[in-house]
Amino acid sequence: MGGVLVRPIILTICIYLFLKFIVPNLPHSAPLPSSLIFLYLMLTTAGIVIFATLSGASKDAFFGPILRFLTGDGGGALSSARYLVLALFPLLVGWQTYGSTASSDAPPAENRTIHPAPPGEYTGLSNPVPKTPENIMYGKGLYASRCAPCHGNFDGKGFAAPGFTPPPANFKDPTTIAMLQESYLFWRIKKGGVGLPVEGMPWKTAMPRWELELSDEDIWKVIMGEYDGAGQKPRTWDESE
Amino acid sequence: MARVRRPGTRWWVGAVGLVGLCVAAEVQPAYSQQSVSVRAALVKGSLPTDDPTAAAWATAAVSEFPMSPQVHWPVRITEVTAKSVKVRGLHDGTTVAIMLEYTDPSEDPEDAAALEFMVGDTKAHFAHGQPMAQVEGGPVNIWYWKNKDGKGSDLGAKGFGTLKPHAHQDVKAKGVYQGGVWKVVFSRALNTEHVAEDTQFQPGQFANIAFAIWDGKKMETGQPKEKGSEKAISSWWYFRADAPPDYSPYMYALLAVALALGFELVLVRRLKKGS
Known part of the structure; x- marks a missing residue:
């Protein structure tokens, strides 16, 4: 009895x-919120029920064991299981109710936009400094003295990084400077963390406002050094897939 | 060679394999846990505000936060003595006490530590409430202790260079140096009358908190190793003073159990009648 339910149950558990x-352990992934997992399981259950009720025969085959189980018509060992399920269901409901009404120990959720839109005047700027080996080397020198303490060897793991949240950007990560234009980096370096809009949580980042210490030309050279050192290329308008 | 597949077994094989992978994933967690908040438990009796070595502190939950050199402001430093700070909190419903614990190889008169909070609901930059280009930021409230002063100071700032003591000094602080470790307790009333300048704590509500530590060791130049904006800092983390016990969730849970049980009884009875 109930063999038809084994597959749906195993599928849902899996x-x-x-x-x-x-x-959460897949590359570039993150733990899913429990609400999203619950949603996916509800969709799975709905799909199973729809599949099982496509015809009258499959409907009876699917619901028959459930009805016999709940009414105790199955008898035998299932009778004990029935009492167990009937006892556990109210306890589960009570536990869920407690969980949703008790105060949480988790701090408020933060939804930070990692790459918010820059102000209009920084959109589409091109690097005016010639891309020569000398300029790249000069930019790398500035990077080593100004940026490396936090951003490290272009990997975001500088010796000064551990106390900062959000952590310094990892330029070797393909989701950072490789998907940004040079003009975006120019804005972020020039104005620093305090130049971010509200969705970028400017109150948390330690990124200095480098316009106080570096000329525009030096900032463009740092950008060249960053891309070269990280082995990345900036995104450009004429890039075609 | 043709393979014979037995349909009845493939589900079980797949399930066992998946469970095995899950167990492996659990054994090797992909991300480490670190503190994100300081919890101040509600205690009865007097708070150990003047004694960082009091036994009561051993009962307080410990949170640990990494520290970094202050690099945001141009007068910066790139290496600091304090690499992390342990933080504990207690409150009695009226007063809150927060203790910092960190290693420092030497006791020096210029050794110092500070807590920083946002004031009101307006977000403030963690570096002294630095002005932000696109966001109107608020001020910060800084609780400061220096070894040679032997007391706490209640300060306010809205950007570097604007730090000044409040007209009202509500913060107390006491530091004890033992075996290469500083323990510094800051204390203040949970709420004050100066809501525009002082952070206010609502038990049960999260507030932002940041930390700063100065190693005041005297260098050959005659200057302290860390001073002013040359210090160890953290970004914003969270602080919460526990709310008084609330038993209503237990009552809601009991009510839910009763309703679910009633639903079950009606459902089974109906099903039996139908069959």
Whole structure:
């Protein structure tokens, strides 16, 4: 009895385990919020029910064991399982209710936009400094003295980095400067963390406002040095896929 | 060679394999845990505001935060003595006490430590409430202690160069140096009358908190190793004074259990009648 339910149950468990434990460990992934996992499981359950009720015969085959189980018509060992389920369900509801009404120990969620839009005057600027080996080397020198304490060897792991949240950017990560134009970096370096809009949480970042210490030309050279040192290329308008 | 597949077994094989992967993933967590907030438990009796070595501090939850050199402001430093700070908190419903604990190889008169808070609901930059280009920031409230002063100072700032003592001094502080470790306790009333200048704590609500530490060791130049904006700092973290116990979630849970049980009874009865 109930053999038809085994596959849906295993499928649901496997999807839960996959979402909970496998997905967070995939490259460039993150733990899924429990609400999203719950949503996916509800979609899975809905899909199973729709699939199982496509015909009258499959509907009876699917719901028949459930009804017999709940009414105690199955008898035998299932009778004990039935009492167990009937006892656990209210406890589960009570536990969920407690969890949703008790105060949480988790701090407020923060939704930081990592690459917010720059002000209009910084959009589409091109690097006016010739890309010569000398300029790249000069930019790398400035990087070593000004940026490396936090951004490290272009990997965001400088010796001064551990206390900062958000952490300094990892330029070797393909999701940072490789997907940005040079003009974007010019804005971020020139104005620093305090130049960010509200969605960038400017009150948390330690990025200095380098316009107080570096000329525009030096900032462009630092950008060249950054891309060269990180082995990345800036995104450009004429880039074609 | 043709392979014979037995449909009844493939589900189980897949499930066992997936569970195995999950167990492996659990054994090797992909991301480490670190403190994000300081919790001040509600205690009965007097707070150990004048004694950083009091036994009561051993009962307080410990949070640890990494420290970095101050690099935002141009008068910066790139290496600091304090690499991390342990933080504990307690409150009695009226007064809050927060203790910093950190290593320092030598006790010096210029050794100092500070806590920083936002004031009101307006966000403030963690570096002394530095002005922000696109966001109107608020001031910060700084609780400062220096070894040679032997007391706490209640300060305010809205950007570097604007730091000044409040007209009202509400903060107390006491530091004890033992075995290469500083323990500094700051204390103040949870709430004050000066809401425009002082941070106010609502038990149960999260507030932002940041830390600063100065190693005052005298260098050959005659100047302290760390002074002014040359210091160890943290960015914003969270602080919360525990709210008094609230038993209403237990009552809601009991009510939910009763309703679910009633639903079950009605459902089973209906199903039995139907069958």
